[in-house]
Amino acid sequence: MTQAVVNEPLSEEELIDLTEGNELPIDEVDEPLYESEKAFHFIWNGEGLKKEDVADISVSGPTKLIAVVGSVGSGKTTLVASLFLRFQQGEFAGFSFAGSKTLVGFEQRCFESMAISGRNHPDTERTSLNAKDNFLHLELLSTSVSSTVQHVLFYDVTGEQYDDAMNSRSAAASLKFIANADVVLFLVDGEKIVNKKTRQLEPFDCSRLLEMLIETNKLGSKSNVTILFSKSDLFENADLEFLESFERQISERYRASFKSLKFSKIAARPLQEGVGELCLGLDEPFRNWIAGEGSKCFKANQSSLLSSFEKHAEIDRFIT
Amino acid sequence: MSRVCIAGLPDSGKSSFLAALAFLIWHGQIKTSLTRNNNSGVDNSYIDKLQRSYLSFEKQERTKLGDNNQIVFSLIGDGCPDGVEISLLDVSGEIYNEIWTERRFPLDLAEDFKHSECLILFISVKAQYQLAAITETTAGLQTINKEYVEDASIVSDEITTWNLGLASKQTMLVELMQCLVSCKESYAFSVNIVLSAWDEVYDKDKNMTPKEWLSHNLPLLDQFLFAHSQHLRVKLYGVSAQGCDLEDEEKVDELSKKFTSCERAYVCPEGEGMHHDLTAVISSFFD
Numbered sequence: 001m002t003q004a005v006v007n008e009p010l011s012e013e014e015l016i017d018l019t020e021g022n023e024l025p026i027d028e029v030d031e032p033l034y035e036s037e038k039a040f041h042f043i044w045n046g047e048g049l050k051k052e053d054v055a056d057i058s059v060s061g062p063t064k065l066i067a068v069v070g071s072v073g074s075g076k077t078t079l080v081a082s083l084f085l086r087f088q089q090g091e092f093a094g095f096s097f098a099g100s101k102t103l104v105g106f107e108q109r110c111f112e113s114m115a116i117s118g119r120n121h122p123d124t125e126r127t128s129l130n131a132k133d134n135f136l137h138l139e140l141l142s143t144s145v146s147s148t149v150q151h152v153l154f155y156d157v158t159g160e161q162y163d164d165a166m167n168s169r170s171a172a173a174s175l176k177f178i179a180n181a182d183v184v185l186f187l188v189d190g191e192k193i194v195n196k197k198t199r200q201l202e203p204f205d206c207s208r209l210l211e212m213l214i215e216t217n218k219l220g221s222k223s224n225v226t227i228l229f230s231k232s233d234l235f236e237n238a239d240l241e242f243l244e245s246f247e248r249q250i251s252e253r254y255r256a257s258f259k260s261l262k263f264s265k266i267a268a269r270p271l272q273e274g275v276g277e278l279c280l281g282l283d284e285p286f287r288n289w290i291a292g293e294g295s296k297c298f299k300a301n302q303s304s305l306l307s308s309f310e311k312h313a314e315i316d317r318f319i320t
Numbered sequence: 321m322s323r324v325c326i327a328g329l330p331d332s333g334k335s336s337f338l339a340a341l342a343f344l345i346w347h348g349q350i351k352t353s354l355t356r357n358n359n360s361g362v363d364n365s366y367i368d369k370l371q372r373s374y375l376s377f378e379k380q381e382r383t384k385l386g387d388n389n390q391i392v393f394s395l396i397g398d399g400c401p402d403g404v405e406i407s408l409l410d411v412s413g414e415i416y417n418e419i420w421t422e423r424r425f426p427l428d429l430a431e432d433f434k435h436s437e438c439l440i441l442f443i444s445v446k447a448q449y450q451l452a453a454i455t456e457t458t459a460g461l462q463t464i465n466k467e468y469v470e471d472a473s474i475v476s477d478e479i480t481t482w483n484l485g486l487a488s489k490q491t492m493l494v495e496l497m498q499c500l501v502s503c504k505e506s507y508a509f510s511v512n513i514v515l516s517a518w519d520e521v522y523d524k525d526k527n528m529t530p531k532e533w534l535s536h537n538l539p540l541l542d543q544f545l546f547a548h549s550q551h552l553r554v555k556l557y558g559v560s561a562q563g564c565d566l567e568d569e570e571k572v573d574e575l576s577k578k579f580t581s582c583e584r585a586y587v588c589p590e591g592e593g594m595h596h597d598l599t600a601v602i603s604s605f606f607d
Contacts, residue, residue: 039427043499046423088450088490090539097540098547103495104420107487114451116486118479122454125482141547149547270455 046104049135054153057101057137063151064290067178070187071166071205072159075230075268078124079187080136080154081109082268083286086278091143093286098149099139106136113269122269127158140290150290155181165212166205172212179218183226183289186210188246190231190265194239203246210254223258224292226285232265233280262288322404324602325433327500328442329489330413333516333561335380337442338391338410339370340561340585341598345393346371349582354397354599357404366410367391375581377562377572383412395599399606406602419499420492421484430503438510438605439500445558446517449490449538490540497544501552510553510605511545518558518588519565530556530590557601558588 049057057063068076084106087097100106113122136154155177164171178184188206192198206227213219227250229235229243247263255261266281279286328334345356366389373380383389389410396403409432419425433439480486515521515530522528534556535542545554563584564571575584587601588594 040424041427041430041503042424043419043502044423046495085453087543088488088540090535091543096543096547099494099498099544101498103491103498104484104487107484107491108482110451111482111486113453113455115454115456116451116480117454117482119454139547141543 044101046102047108048102048105049137049153051135053101054135057151057153061149061151063153064182065153065155065177065180066183066185066289067155067181068185068187069162069178069209070159070185070230071163071189071209072126073191074159074187074189075228076159076185076187077109077127077156078113079185079228079230079266079268079282080156081106081113081124082278083282084138085110085113085269086282087138089278092279093283093290094143095140095150095287095290096143097138098141100137102135102137127156142291152290162209166208167212169212169216172209172218173216175213175216175218178213179220181223183224183292184219185289186225186227188227188229190229190234190267193229193242193246194231194234194236199242203249206246206250207253210250214254214257219258221257221259224260225254225258226262226264226289228285229263229265231267233267233270235265322438322605323407323432323436324438324440324605325436325500326408326410326440326442327416327433327496328413328444329416329447329492329496330382331447332413332442332444333514333559334413334442335370335383335410336374336561337514337516337559337598337601338367338408339374339380341602342367342391342393343371343374344582344585344596344598345395347582349580350596352597352599353399353603354393354395357394357396364391374561377566377576379566383410385412385414387412395602397599397603397606399603404606416496417492419496420487425499425503433500433503434505436509438512440512440514440601441497442514442516443493443538444516445520445533445537447489449488449493451488490538493538493541494544497541501548508551508553510555512555512557512601512604513545514601515556515558517560517562517565518586519560519563521558522560522586522588522594526594530558530588533558555604556590559585559598559601560587561585561598 044053054063068079070076083092084100086092091097109125111117112119112125134155134157136156138152138154140150140152142148142150157175161171161175165175166172186206186209188202192202210219219225227247229246235243243265251261251263262285264281264285266279266285268279268282270277270280326334326338344350344352345354348355370380387410391408391410393406393408394403395406409429411429415426415429513530513534515533518530521533531542545552563575563586566572578584583596585598586594586596587598589600589604
């Protein structure tokens with residue numbers, strides 16, 4: 001346990017130093033005199049995990065890295081926020097909630113779908129371009145396999161990065177984390193599918209992005225790709241027929257390129273009042289993502305033996 | 321000395337419980353699993369003040385931020401025949417609120433918890449722990465959610481921007497538990513959860529158990545506790561320290577007529593019937 005005399009907020013470097021167990025020299029520790037100088041134990045910021053934080057998570061147990069890919073408004077953040085909201089209601093897809101280091105991040109992302117926000121229609125805060133803490137964390141316990149705790153890290157970045165990647169090799173090449181993700185979730189915006197003016201663009205954009213990611217080696221024969229048609233509560237029969245063709249086209253073209261290619265229709269947060277249930281259609285896909293093979297767990301139980309340098313080197317290989 | 325750490329958000333019933341517990345122990349009107357180990361007087365103005373408010377059927381004043389009131393009980397019982405000194409630190413619930421809002425925890429309290437053998441976590445059944453989704457509510461939702469936020473000026477009829485204070489209390493409680501767990505060097509310890517103001521539940525449904533209440537109203541916390549049950553030895557208690565809603569004048573009048581004031585408070589342990597021995601919440605740590 002370290003002691004910090006706090007007169008001003010600590011810098012990020014100082015916080016990292018403290019959390020790694022480095023004690024301040026004794027002569028720098030003064031007796032607190034006033035309320036403002038009272039010593040505090042600081043906890044994690046809770047908004048998101050940086051690359052460095054991910055190392056500590058990963059050495060503590062099996063960890064699944066899930067990349068959530070899709071253009072602006074396709075439902076990436078809503079998907080992740082809705083999963084957290086679903087766990088707030090109880091167990092889901094054979095898993096129970098065992099913890100999270102990013103509860104603040106989840107609550108913030110859920111806020112605009114809550115009545116307390118003052119909104120009449122649910123929304124999700126757009127992922128900030130300036131966000132540096134991109135990982136959201138869930139710790140889950142399988143309800144079927146006893147004592148199996150699984151860490152899940154969702155990598156949530158802005159839709160603009162994927163829109164850029166559709167047209168730019170360098171932009172696609174910069175999405176390094178996708179190459180090492182255990183599961184890549186590719187969101188297709190259901191709202192655009194039901195809009196006849198934008199419907200035809202979706203398969204086109206989907207193919208463009210897949211091509212770019214394959215060309216830049218971000219997707220390949222080791223990739224587990226799931227294409228999710230979001231906002232499925234909006235679909236009518238004509239839309240479903242269109243989606244069948246969409247699915248067939250993508251499957252024929254790309255199935256051989258990946259280790260696995262699956263499709264699901266989901267409604268993470270059904271828009272119609274009265275529908276109620278969150279994460280429609282996500283039950284089975286979620287179970288497959290988490291329970292499927294390939295969890296990363298590097299040098300478990302040896303984290304204390306790794307120097308800070310070694311830890312960062314490990315995490316660099318893990319996610320870049 | 322055995323340290324028992326107590327924690328809970330503001331208005332979770334910590335001080336009311338301590339008042340009722342102190343009165344029970346000091347006056348020995350009923351049989352309890354833990355009793356006073358000696359006849360020494362107690363020179364503790366804080367516990368005296370708590371008891372006076374309790375006997376006057378007054379709502380306990382919120383413990384102020386900065387107040388660190390330590391209460392020491394010297395007790396003896398079947399589980400601790402040689403006697404045990406229990407130290408409890410009653411601090412403001414705002415401290416635990418700040419774990420969420422300021423991401424910090426006073427170091428002296430963290431040290432206290434680090435060295436304590438057990439934790440009593442207070443959760444009031446009167447509070448609202450989950451936020452209503454927009455799709456679940458109708459035109460009355462603004463009113464519902466203004467009641468949720470204690471300071472109604474935070475919520476207006478216009479769109480509200482996010483701040484930490486608007487998170488669900490359920491999530492805050494989970495974060496509080498995660499923080500306390502992180503303070504411990506040894507991961508295994510005992511947690512007794514006191515669902516306070518249990519009269520609100522018991523008067524409506526005497527069959528409702530603390531576990532049922534927790535899984536229905538705080539499912540995220542319930543899952544968390546179960547997921548860590550190999551390390552956290554959790555017991556649940558529904559406790560009514562006051563015996564009734566203090567604003568219900570009829571019930572207050574009825575309770576004030578009881579000669580045995582210790583029978584005013586009651587406890588419903590998970591899996592057991594209702595009784596009046598509040599010391600069971602502590603004695604179970606030594607079973």
